[in-house]
Amino acid sequence: MSLPPQVSSAPPASPAEAAAAQATAEPAASSAPIWLQRLSLFVLVLFCVYLGVLVTILPWWSRVWDNNLWIQSHPALAAALHNGTMRGFISGLGLLDIWIGVSEAVNYRDHQP
Numbered sequence: 001m002s003l004p005p006q007v008s009s010a011p012p013a014s015p016a017e018a019a020a021a022q023a024t025a026e027p028a029a030s031s032a033p034i035w036l037q038r039l040s041l042f043v044l045v046l047f048c049v050y051l052g053v054l055v056t057i058l059p060w061w062s063r064v065w066d067n068n069l070w071i072q073s074h075p076a077l078a079a080a081l082h083n084g085t086m087r088g089f090i091s092g093l094g095l096l097d098i099w100i101g102v103s104e105a106v107n108y109r110d111h112q113p
Contacts, residue, residue, distance in 0.1 A: 031111045041108050048101025056094030059087035 071078045
């Protein structure tokens with residue numbers, strides 16, 4: 001089984017014209033300054049760890065989790081969220097978020113401009 005030949009309406013371009021067309025099609029990628037890269041990493045790690053600790057602890061904090069009016073107003077959701085397995089799953093997501101933040105910090109490399 002053979003494929004039909006591809007028809008091109010444009011004549012073949014020289015390598016110099018192809019390189020110029022590609023350079024104009026893609027904007028020049030410039031890196032952010034190193035201080036901005038490090039600041040964004042710090043904010044990302046802080047956000048991931050804070051959110052991870054919150055999501056890890058909240059399901060086991062009965063004053064917040066068990067007495068939540070929004071959860072109590074939805075009985076089917078309350079039955080699922082008060083299950084220990086679901087609490088463990090949500091806490092696992094929090095630990096995963098902490099892991100992501102720490103791994104971003106450990107594997108960080110500066111991109112030179």
